[in-house]
Amino acid sequence: MNKKGHVALAVASGTLVVFALPSLSSISNIMPAVLLIAGAAVGGLVPDLDHKTGTISQLIQFSAARRKLLKTLSLFSLLVGVFLIACGKWFDGPVDRSIEWLISSAPLWIGTGIICGLAAKLRVLILSGVGILLLLAYGIYDWHWVAAVAGCSFLIVPIVKHRGIIHTPEFAALLTYGLYLFATQLPDMLQGLIHGFIVGWWAHLLGDCFGREGIQSLIIPKVKIALKLFVNGGSTERWITRFCWSASFFLWIVLFISRSNIFTQVSLFQ
Numbered sequence: 001m002n003k004k005g006h007v008a009l010a011v012a013s014g015t016l017v018v019f020a021l022p023s024l025s026s027i028s029n030i031m032p033a034v035l036l037i038a039g040a041a042v043g044g045l046v047p048d049l050d051h052k053t054g055t056i057s058q059l060i061q062f063s064a065a066r067r068k069l070l071k072t073l074s075l076f077s078l079l080v081g082v083f084l085i086a087c088g089k090w091f092d093g094p095v096d097r098s099i100e101w102l103i104s105s106a107p108l109w110i111g112t113g114i115i116c117g118l119a120a121k122l123r124v125l126i127l128s129g130v131g132i133l134l135l136l137a138y139g140i141y142d143w144h145w146v147a148a149v150a151g152c153s154f155l156i157v158p159i160v161k162h163r164g165i166i167h168t169p170e171f172a173a174l175l176t177y178g179l180y181l182f183a184t185q186l187p188d189m190l191q192g193l194i195h196g197f198i199v200g201w202w203a204h205l206l207g208d209c210f211g212r213e214g215i216q217s218l219i220i221p222k223v224k225i226a227l228k229l230f231v232n233g234g235s236t237e238r239w240i241t242r243f244c245w246s247a248s249f250f251l252w253i254v255l256f257i258s259r260s261n262i263f264t265q266v267s268l269f270q
């Protein structure tokens with residue numbers, strides 16, 4: 001399933017949860033419901049962070065063409081820098097002032113090469129940085145253990161394969177348990193966001209089950225669910241996406257009307 005399908009399925013799943021739990025959507029305060037659905041939309045996209053060229057990954061890295069250019073610039077600058085350092089060692093005696101100036105610029109070339117190389121790997125840098133910060137928050141500031149799980153996940157995401165460990169039901173179960181416990185320490189508003197994120201995450205896995213690649217178990221890798229019902233981004237997926245959005249809108253209207261009636265009845269009674 002592609003990003004449009006995942007978002008539609010996650011929003012529909014979040015809407016169903018809101019529909020099933022009336023306490024989440026009173027007409028006087030719709031924010032918990034809105035946050036739950038927003039959390040579901042985010043949760044429906046995040047698992048594909050393990051896809052090197054997925055939608056979320058593209059937000060935190062340069063385009064393929066620019067990455068290629070940055071790598072070339074990096075290699076060129078490093079080679080020039082190393083060459084100039086070698087020249088500095090080679091020219092032992094007094095040299096022309098312009099050559100001396102050129103040789104002294106070697107650290108600048110090396111620095112440019114390192115910066116371009118790092119920029120080409122921006123996604124890895126950001127994911128690793130977030131992972132390290134979360135691990136530090138857990139270790140130093142005594143954050144909830146789910147921060148350590150998330151930290152380790154961010155660190156391994158650049159090196160694991162797409163639809164690998166991050167897409168396994170076991171990882172989803174661990175994340176669900178950790179986030180659920182963490183949410184109990186938060187105000188109601190944020191709880192809705194976290195619960196929505198969990199719903200969106202599972203909706204993402206459900207969406208991937210429909211496709212050819214499917215998802216597989218972490219503990220028993222031979223256990224794999226790949227229903228092969230449609231091709232990624234194909235017409236069937238587009239129909240499912242439309243159906244999910246239509247169902248969500250329908251449920252939102254039903255929710256609004258039903259809650260409005262309750263509100264009117266309560267007002268009349270008062």
Ligand SMILES: [Zn+2]
Nearest residue numbers: 047048167208
């Ligand atoms: Zn996926």
